[in-house]
Amino acid sequence: MPDSPSSEVIQKLQAELRERRVEAERHRLEAEELRSRVGRPDPKLARLGAEVQRLREELSEVRDQRDELLAGVRAALDRLSRK
Incomplete structure (x- = not known):
């Protein structure tokens, strides 16, 4: 059937x-x-966080160098203006 x-x-x-x-x-x-x-957490976040920290430290060092350079330039200008 x-x-x-x-x-x-x-x-x-x-x-x-x-x-x-x-x-x-x-x-x-x-x-x-x-x-x-x-x-x-995304594994990329740890790497990016480390990179951000490294860049912050580098920026801080560059700012310190800039400040030292500016201080040196100001000191040199002061000496020149006194003569």
């Missing part, structure tokens, strides 16, 4: 339902993984 058309439709719908459930579970797992990654 061949399957009735309604039985065939039901089987197709059940197969599609199983596929959708598998798909939904896969998406749920992917979303869970993404949420767990958000809690972890």
